[in-house]
Amino acid sequence: MVDRPIAINEPDVLSSTQLRDLVALLQAVVTEGASVGYLRPPDDPAATLYWSALPRPGVRLFLAESAGAVVGTIQLHNAESANGTHRAEVCKLLVSPTHRRRGIGLDLLRHVECAARDDDKLLLHLDTRVGDPSNLLYQRAGWTEAGTIPAWARSTDGTLEMTRFWYRDLRHPLE
Numbered sequence: 001m002v003d004r005p006i007a008i009n010e011p012d013v014l015s016s017t018q019l020r021d022l023v024a025l026l027q028a029v030v031t032e033g034a035s036v037g038y039l040r041p042p043d044d045p046a047a048t049l050y051w052s053a054l055p056r057p058g059v060r061l062f063l064a065e066s067a068g069a070v071v072g073t074i075q076l077h078n079a080e081s082a083n084g085t086h087r088a089e090v091c092k093l094l095v096s097p098t099h100r101r102r103g104i105g106l107d108l109l110r111h112v113e114c115a116a117r118d119d120d121k122l123l124l125h126l127d128t129r130v131g132d133p134s135n136l137l138y139q140r141a142g143w144t145e146a147g148t149i150p151a152w153a154r155s156t157d158g159t160l161e162m163t164r165f166w167y168r169d170l171r172h173p174l175e
């Protein structure tokens with residue numbers, strides 16, 4: 001396969017092509033067993049309903065696109081409480097199984113860090129299943145491990161799994 005340049009975009013409204021690609025991406029990652037909120041792959045209407053609600057006030061959506069196709073995505077969710085306006089949660093970092101290990105996940109994470117800084121955010125946080133490769137990505141990106149909670153979420157096979165929480169204090173530059 002020929003590597004094509006990746007652009008990270010933040011659409012105001014999703015095009016029908018972007019929506020279609022995001023539906024397929026979500027279904028693909030859940031099918032392979034990723035822990036991203038679903039017990040089984042959402043069918044087309046459910047997945048379309050999910051993505052159609054994005055972006056929205058307080059939630060920014062970023063897409064990694066290559067040759068007109070969505071190959072990755074990430075979200076930034078502002079904290080809603082009055083005492084947490086400096087804080088946001090990074091959600092649903094997904095990279096297409098056909099485009100892994102090319103730095104797209106790391107690029108999306110770096111991009112969202114910059115976007116959060118532009119929004120005057122000081123603290124980012126996220127959680128991910130213990131044992132998943134995503135932990136290696138967050139470690140590599142210089143995020144700090146906050147700890148784990150057992151039985152946080154069910155896996156697609158129904159097992160209760162431990163989740164690790166990570167944060168990034170944007171007041172401190174990376175070493």
Ligand SMILES: CC(C)(COP(=O)(O)OP(=O)(O)OC[C@H]1O[C@@H](n2cnc3c(N)ncnc32)[C@H](O)[C@@H]1OP(=O)(O)O)[C@@H](O)C(=O)NCCC(=O)NCCS
Nearest residue numbers: 034093094095100101102103104105106128133134136137
């Ligand atoms: C986790 C995920 C987003 C990584 O995306 P990616 O584009 O393949 O990641 P990158 O290529 O940017 O990887 C950056 C670094 O993270 C680490 N890493 C990422 N995936 C890894 C893997 N499968 N095994 C080991 N290290 C891995 C490596 O250090 C890698 O650098 P290297 O390739 O130079 O060794 C992708 O595997 C995915 O979509 N998984 C399913 C959904 C999911 O679990 N999302 C996280 C929800 S919190």
